[in-house]
Amino acid sequence: MESISSQQRSTAPNYFNQRTNEMSVELVYIVQAGDTLSAIAASIRACAGVTEQSVKDKNPDINENDLQVGQLILIPHSSGDGALAYTICAGDTLWAICNHINQCEGVTVADIVAENPAVKPDLLSIHDRLNIPAAMATAEPSWTLTSTADVMGFWDWTYSSAAAPQNATLSIAFSGYTDVQTVLNNAANTKGSMVGTHFICFGGGNNAGAFDIGVLDNITDAIKAGQLQDYQGVAFxxxxxxxxxxxxxxxxxxxxxxxxxxxxxxxxxxxxFGISDASTLMMSLLADANIDYISPQLYTDGTEDKNNYDIANGFSWENYKGCKAAVVPSIVKAAYHPSAQEYFAKEGVTLSGYIQWQQTDESS
Structure with missing residues (x-):
């Protein structure tokens, strides 16, 4: 999304996943010399609120794009005094590490013992692997989209704890990135709670979400390799x-x-807005029979009190009359759907529904 919220928040850790009240394993900790379960639990709790930047500051020599399995890094305590010694595991990223640690903020010794029945608390061995469970908060109350349509979609921010609307026909795990592994890691936050047809999204309104031919090749390779098999759709x-x-x-x-x-x-x-031959690309998109849905965003920062029908790069809404895909605009709130229907009807375009950007119902 082009909005400020997507650009700034898409890189923020999801500190508490409020989508479920179940315990789940979020972190694998490898025992160091001198460790005890109480010390491990206390140190993890002390890291609450850790960010990627604070980890980089604590470990100035690490390459965040080339973390090595077995590499030891320090996770700073929020007080600034002390740190958790963490061993890199396969698939780790700094974002995922921070996210997982923050979700384990309330962990206790009893939680760790329950999650690791084969481990003897008084006989920890160096290199033992401990599953650290995340104590999830209570799920938010369910809610529904208020405007009925054939397609009622929901942008499911991977960095938000909001619950998805129960009547959505499709939901899209949105993180704002194009890097395949980063998108998959972020989307894991929403995978268990998405509603309707599940889409995973690549792209966004900032540099991390920019496309080039290399990015597209990587996404195409991931699709062919079956890396998106947990989803029914892919969004761009x-x-x-x-x-x-x-x-x-x-x-x-x-x-x-x-x-x-x-x-x-x-x-x-x-x-x-940020592609120089946008009109040429749009004509190709509108004519592509492999696209099921096209969703023009009728907002800029995602907080508007009405739809914004501005055109971008001189590309007229009238061109959408020839669109092969179903047109389902993204709008801040479902309540703006009737206005969108009326506006596009004047342009000769029939809408098939909408996708809501706001993460809560309209009464909140």
């Missing part, structure tokens, strides 16, 4: 990136359809 938030990507996107969409995935494309207002 196309807002900024390189020019001359029409063929690259076509290839990614075709690969998704061949893998049995639905395809959704969203753009900033009527066209990508």
């Amino acid at each position: 938030d196309i807002e900024t990136g390189a020019a001359e990507l029409a063929d690259g996107f076509k290839g990614a969409f075709a690969a998704a359809k061949a893998a049995g995935l639905q395809v959704l494309v969203t753009v900033s207002h009527s066209a990508p």
